[in-house]
Amino acid sequence: MFDKLRFVKGVRAIKSLKLTQKEAEDFAQVVENAMTETVATKADIADLKSDMANLKAELKGEISAMEIRIVKWLIVQFIAIVGLMLTVLPHVIN
Numbered sequence: 001m002f003d004k005l006r007f008v009k010g011v012r013a014i015k016s017l018k019l020t021q022k023e024a025e026d027f028a029q030v031v032e033n034a035m036t037e038t039v040a041t042k043a044d045i046a047d048l049k050s051d052m053a054n055l056k057a058e059l060k061g062e063i064s065a066m067e068i069r070i071v072k073w074l075i076v077q078f079i080a081i082v083g084l085m086l087t088v089l090p091h092v093i094n
Contacts, residue, residue, distance in 0.1 A: 019027065040048075 014024070014027070
C-alpha cells in the first residue's frame with residue numbers, strides 16, 4: 001500500500017540534500033528501476049494465477065493418466081500371478 005505521508009517526508013528529506021537537477025533525475029531513475037523490476041502489478045498477479053490454473057489442470061490430467069497406467073499394471077500383475085499359480089499349483093499338489 002502506498003503511504004503518502006511517508007512519501008512526502010521522503011521528498012522533503014531529498015530536497016534537504018540540495019541535489020542538482022541531474023542528481024535528482026538519476027536518483028528518480030534508480031527508484032523507478034527498482035520499483036518496476038521488483039513490484040508485481042495486478043496484471044502480473046493475474047498472469048501468475050492463470051499460469052498456475054493451467055499447470056493445475058495439466059497436472060490433474062497427468063495424475064489421472066498415471067493412475068490409469070498403475071491400475072493397468074496391477075491388473076496385468078494380478079493376472080500373471082494367478083496364471084503362474086494355476087500353472088505351478090497342479091505340479092506341486094501331485
